[in-house]
Amino acid sequence: MLKYFKKTYSDEDKRLYRFLRKNRLMSELSNEELAKLQPYIYVRSYNENEVVYFSNDPSHALYIVKKGVVSLNLEIGGEFEKLLILRNGSVFGENAILSKAKRRNSAIVLGEGTELYVIPSSNIFEVMEHHPSIQAKMMTGYAQLCDEFTAKLFDAYKSNRGFFELNTVYS
Secondary structure, three states: OHHHHOOOOOHHHHHHHHHHOOOOOOOOOOHHHHHHHHHHOEEEEEOOOOEEEOOOOEOOEEEEEEEOOEEEEEEEOOEEEEEEEEOOOOEEOHHHHOOOOEOOOEEEEOOOOEEEEEEEHHHHHHHHHHOHHHHHHHHHHHHHHHHHHHHHHHHHHHHOOOOOOHHHHOO
């Protein structure tokens, strides 16, 4: 009897949900949970060399590369140093799920015709407030990303010791 009341999803919805689950923040969300976020997912097209955000900007949205290439950069003395190149399915601006967060890097589009899924933080906060399971799963995914980053940072430090004092990170 319950199967008659079960929500069904279009093939397009299912493709979107599979795509979204490729990133760590949303990998554990069910179709039902992703459907709660779906009305707030917008597609935005960018031109080559267009800035998505600069370092120290408020973190107002989460981004996922739908199509194209984005570069994450660290600004040092007015120059940009490339940190990472992102392609289809890559999530960035993850700290947008944290209240009052600021960007730690700059994001610049590298290819013409780049499309990003954009999810405004205000909408993410609203969904998480009403659906604690979504909040718990996304925060767990964020914690896993932070843990992986810390492990990579420590590995890089061990193999290149002497470039900076690691204890300055903890003070």
